[in-house]
Amino acid sequence: MEVSLRSLQIGGEDQLIAVVRDISQRRETNEELRQSEERYRTLFNNMMDGIYLSTHAGKFIEVNPALVSMFGYASKEEMLTLDIAQELYFTPEERGSHILNTNQAGVDIYRMRRKDGSTIDCKRRGERYAGSF
Numbered sequence: 803m804e805v806s807l808r809s810l811q812i813g814g815e816d817q818l819i820a821v822v823r824d825i826s827q828r829r830e831t832n833e834e835l836r837q838s839e840e841r842y843r844t845l846f847n848n849m850m851d852g853i854y855l856s857t858h859a860g861k862f863i864e865v866n867p868a869l870v871s872m873f874g875y876a877s878k879e880e881m882l883t884l885d886i887a888q889e890l891y892f893t894p895e896e897r898g899s900h901i902l903n904t905n906q907a908g909v910d911i912y913r914m915r916r917k918d919g920s921t922i923d924c925k926r927r928g929e930r931y932a933g934s935f
Contacts, residue, residue: 852924860886860897874917890914 806821846853852869856862865881873890875881887894892915910926 856886860888862886872916872922873914874920 804823804825806823808819810817810819846864846866849866850868852872853866854862854869855864862882862884865878867878870876870878870881873881884890887897891897892913896912912924912926914922914924916922
């Protein structure tokens, strides 16, 4: 239960108003959401494929450990500071794609640059996500 109390004066007398709500459904929904987030995080952090979320402007929002390792960076935090177009592509224009330009799901194949400058060929599947983080 959730109880909200408020005191006020009515006719010169102190009165107390109480509102009582059944929050059972809210608690169940919050627990389901917590479990869903936990499953998502477990998958995201343990996938062998590199996964990331980024802004349209080219800044990472989130990267998984596989992506960090694939590109030879020391940590997630290090990758989150990168300008994707400038530092992972051999030319910034290569970052432009059907996915970015049309907001439609699709697949692109790119030659990208690891931290040490070596080449990695990547198949990028993506779609525009309209949620918030």
